[in-house]
Amino acid sequence: MSRPNYNRVASTNLGAGGGYRILEGKTAIVTGASRGIGAAVCQNLAAKGCSLLMVYTSDSSTDKTTELADKLTSDYGIRAVTVQADMGSEKGPSHIISMARNHFSHPKTKKLQIDIVINNAGIASNRSIEDVDCEHFASLYNVNVRGPLLLMKEVIAYLPTDRSGRIVNVSSVSASLGFHKQSVYGGTKAALEAMTRTWARELSERCTVNAVDPGPVATDMYRGTSAEFQNQMSHWTKNTPLAAVREGVDSEEFLKGAENAGGRPGYDFEVAGVIAMLCTPDSGWCTGSVICANGGFKFSN
Structure with a gap:
């Protein structure tokens, strides 16, 4: 696909050429980082000086994710590490944090701080009520709901203690608009938004927690x-x-x-721009919210 002719100042001109690297020295975990919104988020955060642990799932995404990590390292002078982990498995989130400890812990003190977590990985499948079965239900809820929860359970010990951390959950307008055949998918995103509000309270001294709700986005x-x-x-x-x-x-x-x-x-970088905005110090007075990232497809309350 040819790129639209936008002036992409927010995502490309804040990088290694002496621009304003507002996330310099920060480390982020981005799930679903191999393509689409996740890849665009990685580019935006890297351009702002943030190092990355880029999580992907399938073997077919290995080369693509590695190439992106190498490019971001070269373009922006940050550190980008890839990790293959299944967010739908019980052990996937713990493997992510194990890799974070291996690659980002301080060489002497062994201290690890994860400043930003982007819960972007998700799967979608539309089925009418009569076609839903337990396997379909479990597969979507394990990736879209249990995965982010288990990752938060693993990462909580490594979050900042001064409210500077940032968690952004990628939801969907499907959480609230009631599309046909989305009993399960829409339910997973509504659950993610509910957890966003709970985490915002439980983690208030550690980080802000917000969600974004894309509508249709030009992804695979x-x-x-x-x-x-x-x-x-x-x-x-x-x-x-x-x-x-x-x-x-x-x-x-x-x-x-x-x-x-x-x-x-929407284009992937447009949604990534909203997500990255929520990762900056300027967003410090915003937590527990679902932020419009859909061009007005759904107005936020």
Whole structure:
């Protein structure tokens, strides 16, 4: 896909060329880092000076994640380490923290501090009520809900103690808009938002905890949806203030599909920009909130 012709100041001009590296010296864990929103978050945080533990799941993503880590290290002078871990398994989160200790602990004191956690990894599958089974339910809840909870359980001992930590959970507009065939997927994202509010209270002296709620985003997952599905969403997209396509700005792919889809999806770097904003010191008075990262697809309360 060709990139839209945006001036990507927020995600590319804050890097190693002497720009404002507001996250210099910080370390972040980003799950689902191999592609889409996760990869864009890694680029944005690296451009701000943040070192990264980049988590991916499948063997097919190994080369892609490694190449991205190498590029971010070269472009921004940060440290980027990849780790393969299944967020749907009981031991995946503990393996992530074990790798963090191995690679980011102080060489003498062995102290480890994780400043930022981006719970981005997730899976989606749409089924009507009569087609839901226990295996489908468990697979989505294990990755989308249990995984972030177990990761927080593992990371809590390594969070800052001065409220400077940042947790951002990647939810979805599906948590609150009631789309067809999303009893399970929408439920997982609603659960993640509920945990966001609880963690904001339990961890108030350690970090802020917020969620973002993307709508349709131009990722592999979106491209795997049918024209029929995109048309079913079109009446929401038509009412999304920032979804109207623009000649000379937006990707040709979405210019052609706009009539059926009602407009364009968000770009991964647009969502990443909102997530990264919540990781900066400027967001220190915001916690327990779900922040709009969907162009107005759903207005936040």
